[in-house]
Amino acid sequence: KAGVTQTPRYLIKTRGQQVTLSCSPISGHRSVSWYQQTPGQGLQFLFEYFSETQRNKGNFPGRFSGRQFSNSRSEMNVSTLELGDSALYLCASSPGGLNEKLFFGSGTQLSVL
Amino acid sequence: GENVEQHPSTLSVQEGDSAVIKCTYSDSASNYFPWYKQELGKRPQLIIDIRSNVGEKKDQRIAVTLNKTAKHFSLHITETQPEDSAVYFCAARDDKIIFGKGTRLHILP
Numbered sequence: 418k419a420g421v422t423q424t425p426r427y428l429i430k431t432r433g434q435q436v437t438l439s440c441s442p443i444s445g446h447r448s449v450s451w452y453q454q455t456p457g458q459g460l461q462f463l464f465e466y467f468s469e470t471q472r473n474k475g476n477f478p479g480r481f482s483g484r485q486f487s488n489s490r491s492e493m494n495v496s497t498l499e500l501g502d503s504a505l506y507l508c509a510s511s512p513g514g515l516n517e518k519l520f521f522g523s524g525t526q527l528s529v530l
Numbered sequence: 531g532e533n534v535e536q537h538p539s540t541l542s543v544q545e546g547d548s549a550v551i552k553c554t555y556s557d558s559a560s561n562y563f564p565w566y567k568q569e570l571g572k573r574p575q576l577i578i579d580i581r582s583n584v585g586e587k588k589d590q591r592i593a594v595t596l597n598k599t600a601k602h603f604s605l606h607i608t609e610t611q612p613e614d615s616a617v618y619f620c621a622a623r624d625d626k627i628i629f630g631k632g633t634r635l636h637i638l639p
Contacts, residue, residue, distance in 0.1 A: 450627070459536075459631035460566075460574070460619055473626040476531070507573065516562035516581065516623060521573040 418444060421510050421522035429528045435496040438525045442489050442510030448472070449491040450519065451483060454505040463506075466491055467513060495527075503529045532557040534622050536630025544638050549610055551633045553620035554602040560622040563596060563603050568632075569616045577618075578605070610637050 422441040430436050442449050450465040450473075462475040466485035483493045489510075495502055505526050509519035533556040543549045555563075564579035580587045580594045580603065587594050591610075596603040603622075607614055615637045620630045 452629075457631065460621075460629040462626055462628060465626065475626065515625070516579075518564070518576045518579070519566075519574075519627075521575070523573050 421508060421520050423506075423508055423522035423525050425525060426523065427526045427528075429530065430498050431530050432498055432500060434498050435494065436498060436527060438493045438495075438506055438508075438527075440491045440493070440508035440510075440522060442491070442508075443520055445512065446510035446520070447489055447513040448511045448517075449485055449489065450509050450511075451491070451493050452507045452509070453477075454507055454524070455503075460507070463493065498529045500529050503527060532560060532622055532624060532626070532628040534620060534628045534630040536620050536633055538633060539631065540634045540636070542636040542638055543610055545610055545612060547610055549605075549607045549614070549635055551605045551618055551620065551635075552602060553604070553622075553630050554600075555622040555628075556601070557622065557624050558598075558601065559624040562623040562627075563594070564621050564623075564627075565594060565605050566619045566621065566629075567616045568619065574619060607635075612637050612639070 448467045451463040452460045465473045469485045485491045505524045507524045509521045511517040536553045561582040566574040567577045568574040593606040617632045
């Protein structure tokens with residue numbers, strides 16, 4: 418069974434631009450969640466989707482948004498990029514329940530110049 | 531909202547000794563406490579988890595304890611080996627999952 422796939426692996430953008438990241442979950446998994454990882458801040462929860470609906474949201478500004486498609490694939494969008502948005506963005510999938518093991522992707526490394 | 535504090539941020543232990551990482555959480559409604567290990571350049575992977583109706587869980591050299599009254603939980607690694615070197619993240623979940631900031635564990639030869 419293929420693991421969680423994230424594309425692209427690396428992105429370089431400039432301030433003010435917008436970016437879209439993609440995540441394909443493990444086949445059969447219906448929940449996808451997104452995290453921002455920066456040195457010293459650990460893993461910060463962005464949002465979680467289940468069956469195309471946002472189930473939970475972290476404490477990030479409205480510039481961060483996401484969606485989930487009927488095939489459970491998910492995208493995350495960041496508009497009006499700031500230097501502080503430079504980070505590794507990880508997505509994770511799980512079968513669908515709340516308290517289940519998360520399977521992480523390798524992440525998208527975003528650099529904002 | 532939920533807040534998870536993790537200590538220490540860095541831990542060095544001699545190979546063969548034990549390592550303990552501690553976390554506290556603020557939301558008494560949290561009912562699921564997983565631990566993830568992230569090796570350098572790799573994705574986080576679940577190593578053990580515990581639910582609020584259990585006080586302790588063990589899996590070979592790894593154990594987790596939970597004190598609901600004090601709202602803290604700990605990861606114990608015994609007989610540490612070089613491959614245990616990694617960053618470890620604790621987390622607490624009620625409706626959403628909140629991670630601690632991580633502990634970088636170094637196993638010294």
